[in-house]
Amino acid sequence: MSRLHIADTGLFVAMGQPSNSRYQAVRRFARQNDITFVLPERVYDELAVENPDVEAPPVTVAIDEEWTTVASPLDFSEPIVSRAMDGVQRYIANGDDRPADDVERADAALAALAAQHLSTGTATEVYIYTTDIAAGEGAETVLASEGYGDSVTFVDGFQFIEDLVTGDS
Amino acid sequence: MSRTSNHADGDIVRDLLSIADLLEDPQLAQLYAYLAREAEATVPDVMDELDLAQGTAYNYVNRLVDAGVVEVTNDEQPRRYAAHEIDLTVSTPAGDREYTITPALIDAVGRRETNADIDTYIDRHGVAGLATALTYAVARERGEVTHRLMADDLDISPLAAEMILQALRPVVYEHYDVDKAGTALDELDVGGGAADDT
Numbered sequence: 001m002s003r004l005h006i007a008d009t010g011l012f013v014a015m016g017q018p019s020n021s022r023y024q025a026v027r028r029f030a031r032q033n034d035i036t037f038v039l040p041e042r043v044y045d046e047l048a049v050e051n052p053d054v055e056a057p058p059v060t061v062a063i064d065e066e067w068t069t070v071a072s073p074l075d076f077s078e079p080i081v082s083r084a085m086d087g088v089q090r091y092i093a094n095g096d097d098r099p100a101d102d103v104e105r106a107d108a109a110l111a112a113l114a115a116q117h118l119s120t121g122t123a124t125e126v127y128i129y130t131t132d133i134a135a136g137e138g139a140e141t142v143l144a145s146e147g148y149g150d151s152v153t154f155v156d157g158f159q160f161i162e163d164l165v166t167g168d169s
Numbered sequence: 170m171s172r173t174s175n176h177a178d179g180d181i182v183r184d185l186l187s188i189a190d191l192l193e194d195p196q197l198a199q200l201y202a203y204l205a206r207e208a209e210a211t212v213p214d215v216m217d218e219l220d221l222a223q224g225t226a227y228n229y230v231n232r233l234v235d236a237g238v239v240e241v242t243n244d245e246q247p248r249r250y251a252a253h254e255i256d257l258t259v260s261t262p263a264g265d266r267e268y269t270i271t272p273a274l275i276d277a278v279g280r281r282e283t284n285a286d287i288d289t290y291i292d293r294h295g296v297a298g299l300a301t302a303l304t305y306a307v308a309r310e311r312g313e314v315t316h317r318l319m320a321d322d323l324d325i326s327p328l329a330a331e332m333i334l335q336a337l338r339p340v341v342y343e344h345y346d347v348d349k350a351g352t353a354l355d356e357l358d359v360g361g362g363a364a365d366d367t
Contacts, residue, residue, distance in 0.1 A: 009316065009328065013332055046326075046327045047328065095314070104320075104327075107318075132315035132316055133309070163353060163355070
């Protein structure tokens with residue numbers, strides 16, 4: 001049984017810099033459980049921007065330390081990948097009463113990556129770590145409608161880190 | 170219109186000006202937010218909590234009392250002070266939009282003293298921009314929007330949106346009712362068998 005751990009931008013922002021106990025707690029969790037967090041390409045692009053105003057999240061450090069990796073491009077030839085993408089865009093749009101086309105595709109990329117791995121069998125269980133509740137619940141809802149209700153878990157990024165840090169102290 | 174209601178109009182304008190002062194001065198905002206949270210406090214409490222010198226603490230507390238947003242609740246020494254609830258709704262002439270200035274916004278402004286992300290955001294987008302961000306922060310914690318929708322709407326980078334949303338999150342939980350979502354760590358069964366995604 002193989003598990004896939006998909007991380008969103010907010011998890012890395014919430015971890016802070018490598019000197020921070022939150023970053024260290026997530027890294028320890030990954031190593032102890034032999035987990036590699038996978039970032040959809042669009043998420044990596046968000047995190048890796050050069051912005052003089054902000055201290056960039058340490059995504060490249062986590063990749064160099066080999067507990068985080070960037071996913072290969074989504075395979076849209078798998079029909080379920082497009083369906084998951086569209087479904088999550090619709091779900092998020094409904095929550096805020098706006099057209100689905102307005103919804104950023106990076107929000108839906110989390111679910112689309114999960115769908116791809118579940119349908120090809122490279123993962124049997126997927127965990128999605130995000131700080132956007134709408135994206136996490138959207139992924140669970142849409143993938144449940146594809147028959148993967150028991151295989152997808154939305155993990156709130158803030159709660160996850162809080163639990164890890166509390167557990168460590 | 171009676172003189173009584175004219176007097177009440179004056180009070181509203183005075184409130185508006187007082188609140189504008191609070192939003193301009195993060196240390197006053199921080200002090201107001203502290204008093205609002207504590208229900209009642211003395212000047213020594215304020216000095217301890219906000220790390221202020223005695224003279225500065227008295228000066229700030231008196232300014233808030235003069236502005237009418239804080240009152241003396243017990244005149245015996247040491248005096249105790251309490252914040253008045255602020256809830257001021259401003260609307261556009263057309264009446265199509267309105268915004269309510271709440272203790273949450275004042276709290277958020279006060280945190281600029283101790284939070285670099287809030288400070289940077291106000292530098293770039295002003296207190297008005299922070300008010301907008303706070304609206305998104307509440308909606309995000311309620312699962313209605315994502316950081317990317319906010320970034321698109323406001324034409325800022327998704328990373329900048331995520332950072333200010335995270336900086337404002339404690340304000341949201343302090344002032345609004347929000348349910349927790351997602352699965353907790355102790356319910357996760359994550360051990361072993363990482364998927365191959367190379």
